[in-house]
Structures are given as structure tokens and as C-alpha cells.
Amino acid sequence: MENFTFFNPTKIEFGVGKEQLIGQHLAAHGINTVLLCYGSERIKRDGLFDIVSQRLREQNIELIECGGIVSNPVISKVREGIALAKAHQVDAILSVGGGSVLDSVKAIAAGVRYEGDVWDLFTGKAPVESALPLFAILTLAATGSEMNPGAVVTNDETQEKFFISSTALFPKVSIINPVLMQGVPRDYLVYSASDVIAHLIEVYFTATVHPHLQSRLVESLINTVIETTEALLADPADYGARAQFAWAATLALNGLTFSGTAGFSYPNHAIEHSLSALFNVPHGAGLSVVVPAWMKWYIGRNPAQFERFARNVFGVDTGEQGIAALESWFNTIGTPTRLPQLEIKETALPAIVENVQSNVRLFGIADTYPPEVVTAILKNAL
Amino acid sequence: MENFTFFNPTKIEFGVGKEQLIGQHLAAHGINTVLLCYGSERIKRDGLFDIVSQRLREQNIELIECGGIVSNPVISKVREGIALAKAHQVDAILSVGGGSVLDSVKAIAAGVRYEGDVWDLFTGKAPVESALPLFAILTLAATGSEMNPGAVVTNDETQEKFFISSTALFPKVSIINPVLMQGVPRDYLVYSASDVIAHLIEVYFTATVHPHLQSRLVESLINTVIETTEALLADPADYGARAQFAWAATLALNGLTFSGTAGFSYPNHAIEHSLSALFNVPHGAGLSVVVPAWMKWYIGRNPAQFERFARNVFGVDTGEQGIAALESWFNTIGTPTRLPQLEIKETALPAIVENVQSNVRLFGIADTYPPEVVTAILKNAL
Numbered sequence: 100m101e102n103f104t105f106f107n108p109t110k111i112e113f114g115v116g117k118e119q120l121i122g123q124h125l126a127a128h129g130i131n132t133v134l135l136c137y138g139s140e141r142i143k144r145d146g147l148f149d150i151v152s153q154r155l156r157e158q159n160i161e162l163i164e165c166g167g168i169v170s171n172p173v174i175s176k177v178r179e180g181i182a183l184a185k186a187h188q189v190d191a192i193l194s195v196g197g198g199s200v201l202d203s204v205k206a207i208a209a210g211v212r213y214e215g216d217v218w219d220l221f222t223g224k225a226p227v228e229s230a231l232p233l234f235a236i237l238t239l240a241a242t243g244s245e246m247n248p249g250a251v252v253t254n255d256e257t258q259e260k261f262f263i264s265s266t267a268l269f270p271k272v273s274i275i276n277p278v279l280m281q282g283v284p285r286d287y288l289v290y291s292a293s294d295v296i297a298h299l300i301e302v303y304f305t306a307t308v309h310p311h312l313q314s315r316l317v318e319s320l321i322n323t324v325i326e327t328t329e330a331l332l333a334d335p336a337d338y339g340a341r342a343q344f345a346w347a348a349t350l351a352l353n354g355l356t357f358s359g360t361a362g363f364s365y366p367n368h369a370i371e372h373s374l375s376a377l378f379n380v381p382h383g384a385g386l387s388v389v390v391p392a393w394m395k396w397y398i399g400r401n402p403a404q405f406e407r408f409a410r411n412v413f414g415v416d417t418g419e420q421g422i423a424a425l426e427s428w429f430n431t432i433g434t435p436t437r438l439p440q441l442e443i444k445e446t447a448l449p450a451i452v453e454n455v456q457s458n459v460r461l462f463g464i465a466d467t468y469p470p471e472v473v474t475a476i477l478k479n480a481l
Numbered sequence: 482m483e484n485f486t487f488f489n490p491t492k493i494e495f496g497v498g499k500e501q502l503i504g505q506h507l508a509a510h511g512i513n514t515v516l517l518c519y520g521s522e523r524i525k526r527d528g529l530f531d532i533v534s535q536r537l538r539e540q541n542i543e544l545i546e547c548g549g550i551v552s553n554p555v556i557s558k559v560r561e562g563i564a565l566a567k568a569h570q571v572d573a574i575l576s577v578g579g580g581s582v583l584d585s586v587k588a589i590a591a592g593v594r595y596e597g598d599v600w601d602l603f604t605g606k607a608p609v610e611s612a613l614p615l616f617a618i619l620t621l622a623a624t625g626s627e628m629n630p631g632a633v634v635t636n637d638e639t640q641e642k643f644f645i646s647s648t649a650l651f652p653k654v655s656i657i658n659p660v661l662m663q664g665v666p667r668d669y670l671v672y673s674a675s676d677v678i679a680h681l682i683e684v685y686f687t688a689t690v691h692p693h694l695q696s697r698l699v700e701s702l703i704n705t706v707i708e709t710t711e712a713l714l715a716d717p718a719d720y721g722a723r724a725q726f727a728w729a730a731t732l733a734l735n736g737l738t739f740s741g742t743a744g745f746s747y748p749n750h751a752i753e754h755s756l757s758a759l760f761n762v763p764h765g766a767g768l769s770v771v772v773p774a775w776m777k778w779y780i781g782r783n784p785a786q787f788e789r790f791a792r793n794v795f796g797v798d799t800g801e802q803g804i805a806a807l808e809s810w811f812n813t814i815g816t817p818t819r820l821p822q823l824e825i826k827e828t829a830l831p832a833i834v835e836n837v838q839s840n841v842r843l844f845g846i847a848d849t850y851p852p853e854v855v856t857a858i859l860k861n862a863l
Contacts, residue, residue, distance in 0.1 A: 100659075100724035102496025107489070113741070114484025277482075312705040312725045319697035326693065342482035343694045346741060355737070359495070359728060 122154030198242030227265035241291035243352025290383025307362030504536030580624030609647035623673035625734025672765025689744030774861035
């Protein structure tokens with residue numbers, strides 16, 4: 100097992116009705132004015148916005164609205180949020196939405212405290228040194244952003260999808276009420292499942308050390324995601340399944356699964372970020388295409404762990420059978436596994452490979468993933 | 482799955498050489514004078530005390546010594562520590578040792594900030610409202626105290642072993658270097674294994690809801706403890722096993738395994754605390770006696786979970802076989818499973834049952850564990 104530091108100060112409020120606590124939590128942190136960020140107007144139709152604004156009013160907290168954040172969130176919108184936050188001198192940012200809204204909120208929170216252009220923080224030109232306190236009410240479980248210090252945003256001018264990470268970006272409080280997720284459309288549920296599984300297997304397969312303990316935790320989470328996704332497809336109102344799915348998504352990327360491992364990387368995310376950046380495909384849909392393709396390329400580098408995965412997740416014997424079982428499961432739940440299903444043709448490969456190069460540099464894995472390797476992986480997905 | 486709040490702000494520094502960071506961490510928290518608590522003089526012989534004092538000197542942090550804390554730590558020693566801390570106006574407490582030292586440190590940290598007698602905090606006469614910041618360098622992995630807000634101390638006058646719990650008692654930083662644990666004697670290793678397993682199964686069996694996710698996490702940790710204990714008995718220098726054992730011990734009681742469950746209780750701990758309080762038996766040795774006896778009494782209340790345990794931990798078919806397998810495993814590793822092995826005779830049962838009554842009240846389970854039930858459980862251990 101490798102040396103590590105584990106630190107995760109986010110307070111999680113999990114369960115039915117927990118969104119009612121948002122006013123108290125903001126007040127406990129001394130917040131007077133908050134920028135409330137969200138995506139579509141759905142939260143106004145379904146009553147969530149009313150609940151939040153009432154709980155804030157009760158605590159005399161002023162609310163500034165910043166709606167219209169889109170999936171694969173863009174830096175231009177982040178800049179708009181920063182301007183609003185500065186104009187109203189808000190002292191916190193509140194995300195009401197899924198990972199896209201929350202990642203935008205993290206970028207806004209950091210950008211307000213940085214004098215230059217916020218994209219500098221994504222390119223590594225400047226580090227994230229501080230941020231406004233940020234809070235979240237989660238309406239989609241997938242990215243794990245609610246209990247980690249990272250955020251991914253796309254530059255809509257340069258078509259780069261980059262990330263930032265800093266302990267300043269841990270949410271102070273994240274509220275996860277599975278009931279708020281019951282309206283998640285079927286396609287976004289299955290994309291979320293593939294996103295969570297991708298988070299789990301990136302570390303599981305790429306780490307240079309694989310303590311049994313960490314492997315067991317990952318397998319526990321993958322098996323939970325598989326089981327609960329199937330339950331939710333059968334009955335979207337299954338609260339127990341919805342709740343376990345959500346908590347598994349949080350635990351998949353909160354530090355638990357990689358503490359004690361080493362040398363791991365996120366090649367599937369590095370490649371997928373280019374698909375999202377160039378073709379605006381849903382992140383999870385891109386991942387379910389990339390993951391099996393990458394596994395077929397990678398299996399020879401870690402055959403023992405692939406065999407373990409096959410056995411402990413799908414109850415099959417060989418690593419190859421495990422990959423086939425995962426691909427088949429993705430097909431069964433209805434998330435794509437081939438590029439043409441994303442309407443991406445073979446002729447687009449050179450542009451993707453080109454775009455991936457900045458991502459693999461950013462992820463620190465350029466040596467392992469030169470253009471010819473990325474091409475080979477993508478060809479597995481044709 | 483049940484509603485929950487998860488909050489655990491302790492920073493963990495895990496791995497080889499991490500004790501070297503203690504000066505930096507104390508300095509980062511603005512500490513000028515620290516009460517260093519420890520058990521035997523072993524830390525002076527093996528060099529750990531020198532390392533700590535040198536790292537503190539480099540940061541101009543004054544060190545006040547408070548040695549001689551014993552296993553099953555006692556409130557009289559805690560009072561001594563409080564007096565020292567007040568006399569020297571220390572602004573933090575540092576534990577260098579195992580769970581007994583750390584729990585004493587938590588009691589001292591809380592006691593310094595409380596005007597009355599510290600035992601009031603254990604009897605519930607007053608709540609723990611604040612505490613001095615506390616830090617830990619762990620030399621024995623078992624209790625999980627390094628990443629949780631609880632502490633257990635014995636009143637050596639009244640023979641009561643009670644606990645306190647408060648968010649003020651989360652260590653700021655806990656340093657876990659498995660190398661420092663290599664000298665743990667064989668008997669304390671196996672007592673630690675039974676303590677960790679007890680922490681895991683109390684929730685696993687007694688909770689009124691058992692989401693698969695949480696059950697899987699518990700089974701992952703139990704299987705890790707079993708596997709690594711056997712590895713360490715074969716080779717105490719097996720760093721990988723030592724490290725996984727230690728991290729499993731931390732995760733077993735840091736909130737991860739019970740978040741989302743409900744209605745769980747700690748009957749085995751409630752009963753064992755009386756064995757420790759009355760006969761000063763090692764906590765883990767007491768637990769390996771109580772646990773199988775309790776399981777035999779409890780199985781009918783949750784047969785499905787006992788069957789699950791049997792299957793997923795020991796690969797046997799029935800709940801009864803699972804209990805027998807655990808008892809047999811305790812015997813194999815050399816931790817006692819019967820009261821006579823602790824030199825406790827049947828004639829002592831009434832005194833134990835009497836002492837347990839205050840513990841089950843404190844643990845909130847007096848209704849389920851009236852004297853006749855506790856007697857029945859203890860008789861299973863004769």
C-alpha cells in the first residue's frame with residue numbers, strides 16, 4: 100500500500116427532505132448573499148426553487164440568480180457567473196443541479212478570487228489558491244463533484260475540456276436527496292451509471308499497486324451501481340435503489356477508492372473529454388464508448404486485475420469475458436458502446452486524436468498515450 | 482436507505498515516515514505549546530519520542546510530557562492530564578500511542594474546556610461543547626479513534642467504563658504509519674483484529690435496514706481484517722498486510738459503514754465494557770468472547786443477514802455455520818472465545834450483569850438487554 104493523505108471536509112446531508120436545511124447551513128457559515136446557480140427552469144416548475152428561496156428568506160439571506168447552465172458546462176457561462184458574483188458581492192455560491200452546475204459553481208467560486216481570466220486556472224497558468232465557500236443541492240448523481248475538490252469545464256472557444264482541483268473547492272455542505280433525482284430521464288440515468296463505473300475502473304485498473312482492500316471497495320461500489328441501475332430501470336420510484344446509487348456515486352470519487360493506491364490515471368476521461376468538447380456528447384455516453392475500447396487495449400498491461408474484475412463483478416472467468424460482459428451490460432441498459440452510435444464517424448478520428456493530446460498532457464499521461472495509441476483505442480470503438 | 486449526515490474533518494497522513502510531519506501540522510494550526518501524552522516508555526527506547534520532540538523543536542513548539550497512560554485508560558489519569566494542560570496553558574494535545582492514549586487525550590481535550598469534573602461528560606451530566614485541538618500519532622490500529630469523535634474511559638473508582646462523543650473530538654490530524662506498528666505483540670494484534678471485527682458486525686447485524694452497499698463495504702473490511710491478520714501472524718514484517726489492516730481498522734469506525742443504516746446499536750461493546758471495567762481484560766479479548774456468544778443469542782432476530790455473513794465472509798451456508806466459523810477463527814488466531822479463558826468464572830456472572838445495566842442504559846439499549854438476556858448471552862460464553 101502506498102503513502103497517502105486523506106482529507107475530505109465536506110459535510111454530506113443525505114436523504115429525504117434534506118434540501119430544507121439549506122438556509123440553516125448557509126446561516127451557520129455566516130452567509131448573507133448567495134449566488135444561486137442552476138441549469139434549466141425545471142427547478143422552478145417542480146418547486147425546488149421555491150423551497151430554497153423560502154429557506155433562504157427565513158434566514159435573511161439574499162439570493163442572486165444565475166440560471167441556464169448547460170451540460171458539458173462552458174467557461175463563457177462561468178465568466179458570466181463571476182461577473183454577477185462580483186457585482187452583487189455575494190459571499191457564497193450555491194449549486195442546485197447536477198455535476199455540470201456544480202462544476203460551474205466551483206469555477207465561479209475560484210474565479211471570483213482570481214484577478215486574471217478564470218481559464219488560466221484550467222490551463223495551469225495560475226493555481227487555485229482560494230475560493231468563495233460553495234454549497235450544493237444535488238439533483239443528479241454521477242460525477243461525485245459533491246464530495247470532491249475537482250471541476251471540469253469546457254472552453255467553448257477553443258474546444259478544450261479541462262479540469263481544476265484544489266482543497267479550496269470542497270463544498271462546505273452537499274445535500275443529496277435521492278427523491279429529487281426521481282425525475283432524471285432514463286438516458287441520463289444510464290449515462291450516470293457509466294460515468295460512475297468509469298471513475299471506479301480508472302483507478303482499479305491503472306494503479307501500479309492494487310491492495311485487496313481497495314479492490315474490494317471498488318468491486319462493492321461497481322456491483323452496487325449495476326444492481327441499482329437495473330432496479331431503477333425497472334422502477335424509477337425505487338427509493339432504496341436510487342439512494343444506494345447516489346451514495347455509491349459519491350463514494351466512487353471522494354478519495355476512498357484511491358487512497359493507498361498509486362500511479363493511477365484517468366485515460367478514459369482524458370479521451371472522453373475530447374468527445375464531449377468536440378461533439379457535445381453526454382459525458383457518460385462518451386465514457387461507455389471509450390471504456391470497453393480502452394479496456395481491450397489495456398488488458399495486457401494488467402491481466403491479473405482484469406481477471407479479478409471478470410470474476411468478482413460479472414462472475415466470468417477471463418479478463419476478455421469481463422470486458423465483453425461490461426460492454427454487453429452497457430448495451431443492455433441502453434448507453435452506447437460504439438462511436439457511430441454517437442454519430443461520430445471514422446473520418447473524425449484524426450481531429451479527436453489531435454484534441455486528446457492536450458488532455459493527456461493535462462492528465463500527465465502523454466507518454467503512455469501518444470497519438471497512435473489513442474487512434475488504436477478509438478478504432479476499437481468503431 | 483436511511484437519512485444521514487456524514488461529516489469527518491480529520492486529516493489522515495498515512496504511510497512510512499509520516500510521523501516526521503507532526504511539527505509542520507501543529508505549526509499549521511498555530512500551536513505553541515502541546516501536551517504530549519503516551520503510554521509506556523517504549524516510545525523513548527525506540528526513537529519515536531526523539532523524532533517527535535525534534536520536529537516540535539524545529540517549529541519552536543514547547544512540549545509538556547504526560548506519560549504512563551495504561552490500557553483500559555482511567556479517569557484519574559485523565560484528571561492528571563487536565564491539570565497539567567491547565568498548569569502549562571497548552572493549546573493542543575498530542576497522542577502518541579494506541580486507542581487508550583488517544584481516548585485519554587480526547588477526554589483531556591474536552592476536560593480542559595469544562596469547568597466541572599470531567600467524568601460529568603461521560604455520565605451525561607454535561608455535554609462536550611468544545612475541546613482543545615487534538616492530534617495523534619498512532620502506534621496500534623484497532624479502535625478507529627484516530628478518525629472518529631468518540632472516546633471510552635474507565636472510572637477506576639466506580640468501575641464504570643463509559644464513552645463520550647462530540648464533533649469537537651475529531652482529531653485535526655492523525656498520523657498512521659504502519660511501520661510503527663510492527664512491534665505490536667502477537668496477542669495485541671489478535672485482540673485488535675477482534676475489536677475491528679466487532680465494530681463492523683455490531684452495525685451489520687443490529688441495523689434495522691441493511692442496504693446491500695453498506696453490507697458489501699462491511700464484508701470487504703472484515704475479509705481484509707481476516708486476510709491481513711493471518712498474513713501478519715505468519716510474517717509480522719509484511720508491510721502491505723500491516724497497512725491494509727490499519728486502514729481497514731480506521732474505515733471500520735469512521736462513519737462509512739453505518740451511514741445510511743439505522744437503528745443499529747453496540748450490545749457487544751456494552752457488555753464487554755463491563756468485563757474490562759471489572760476484570761481489566763484487554764478490550765479485544767473481551768470482545769472475542771462476547772461476540773460469538775451474542776451472535777448465538779441474536780441470530781433469530783436477523784437470520785437473513787447471518788446467512789449473508791456466513792456466505793460472504795466464510796463461504797459457508799447457514800448462519801449457525803457462520804458463527805461457528807468466526808468462533809473457530811478467533812480460536813485459530815489465539816484470541817479467547819470463552820469466559821474461563823479470561824479467568825472469569827460462572828460465579829462472577831451476577832456482578833457482570835449488574836455492571837452491564839448502566840452500560841446498556843448509556844448505549845440506549847436497556848429495553849432489549851434486561852438482566853436475564855445479558856445472563857443468557859454470557860452463559861453462551863461459559
